[in-house]
Amino acid sequence: MSQFIDDVDQRTRMVGQNRMELLLFHLGGDQTFGINVFKVREVIARPKLQQLPGASAIVRGVATIRDRTVSIIDLAQAIGFIDRPVDDTDAKVIVTEFNRSVQGFWVSAVDRIVNVNWETVKPPPRGTEQESYLVAVTEVEGRLVQIIDVERVFAAINQLKEDVSETTLERAEHIDHHKSILVVDDSMVARKQIERAIGEIGFQVETRSDGRAALDFLEELAETGVVADTIEMVISDIEMPRMDGYTLTRKIRDNNKLKDLPVVLHSSLSGQFNADMVKRAGASDFLPKFDPDELAAIVMKYAGQSVGES
Numbered sequence: 001m002s003q004f005i006d007d008v009d010q011r012t013r014m015v016g017q018n019r020m021e022l023l024l025f026h027l028g029g030d031q032t033f034g035i036n037v038f039k040v041r042e043v044i045a046r047p048k049l050q051q052l053p054g055a056s057a058i059v060r061g062v063a064t065i066r067d068r069t070v071s072i073i074d075l076a077q078a079i080g081f082i083d084r085p086v087d088d089t090d091a092k093v094i095v096t097e098f099n100r101s102v103q104g105f106w107v108s109a110v111d112r113i114v115n116v117n118w119e120t121v122k123p124p125p126r127g128t129e130q131e132s133y134l135v136a137v138t139e140v141e142g143r144l145v146q147i148i149d150v151e152r153v154f155a156a157i158n159q160l161k162e163d164v165s166e167t168t169l170e171r172a173e174h175i176d177h178h179k180s181i182l183v184v185d186d187s188m189v190a191r192k193q194i195e196r197a198i199g200e201i202g203f204q205v206e207t208r209s210d211g212r213a214a215l216d217f218l219e220e221l222a223e224t225g226v227v228a229d230t231i232e233m234v235i236s237d238i239e240m241p242r243m244d245g246y247t248l249t250r251k252i253r254d255n256n257k258l259k260d261l262p263v264v265l266h267s268s269l270s271g272q273f274n275a276d277m278v279k280r281a282g283a284s285d286f287l288p289k290f291d292p293d294e295l296a297a298i299v300m301k302y303a304g305q306s307v308g309e310s
Contacts, residue, residue: 018118018247024111027076029083034145046091056157072104078153079133098268121241136241152189164200164292172201179232180204184214186240197292211243222257233262246281253282262302
């Protein structure tokens with residue numbers, strides 16, 4: 001099934017055009033789910049699993065994939081999806097890489113890859129049974145596709161470091177904290193992680209869940225002429241509904257009242273293609289997420305370089 005995933009270099013041509021590719025899959029039943037292809041390394045047939053004593057209930061076991069031990073997460077169980085198949089003989093594993101980790105997601109079937117515009121990707125409707133594990137929804141050929149917040153699933157079994165170190169806190173005491181930092185991310189888990197770390201070093205935080213909402217907020221501030229006195233910098237995810245981080249950065253750079261605002265793009269998808277695209281988009285820096293000390297360091301690096309300053 002690895003033919004589902006082409007070379008990443010071929011896909012970078014699409015990045016920056018406010019488009020993405022989704023790998024469609026099923027967990028049982030007719031509901032279609034999706035995951036950003038950039039998070040996917042390959043799709044494989046169900047591997048031989050070994051059980052780990054004391055592992056989370058949502059971990060089916062571990063498998064050796066390309067000489068690497070990988071945890072295999074039962075995605076249906078993780079999100080509470082009840083329409084699960086009894087026979088999993090034809091199950092597949094989507095091997096993913098994000099947040100500096102490789103993990104596999106056990107699914108009942110894999111469909112295909114589709115190309116979608118971020119503008120057609122919307123926040124999940126409230127009141128859905130798996131609402132807390134959805135990052136967005138879109139429509140493909142009349143079918144509703146639910147996009148899973150795999151970072152939230154991953155956080156349920158892997159506790160990330162959340163607190164800024166004492167050494168970093170001491171360095172942050174000498175920084176002017178009177179401005180706010182705008183954090184843009186469609187993942188509630190990621191927003192809270194970033195907000196907590198930035199709050200620990202003394203900054204107030206404004207949050208928005210997608211690039212379109214962030215741009216509207218910044219343009220409104222620009223019209224009132226208070227950006228330089230209000231916002232220190234923007235820290236934005238790359239992959240978001242309605243408007244991605246690359247497009248947000250380009251819109252900021254095209255606005256004379258916003259163009260000097262430091263913009264740091266962050267992503268669970270580390271790699272050279274991200275760093276290269278960050279430069280092409282005009283962002284100030286790139287930060288693979290999530291490490292609180294690295295985040296704090298990059299905030300301190302750009303603090304004091306907001307609009308109208310150099």
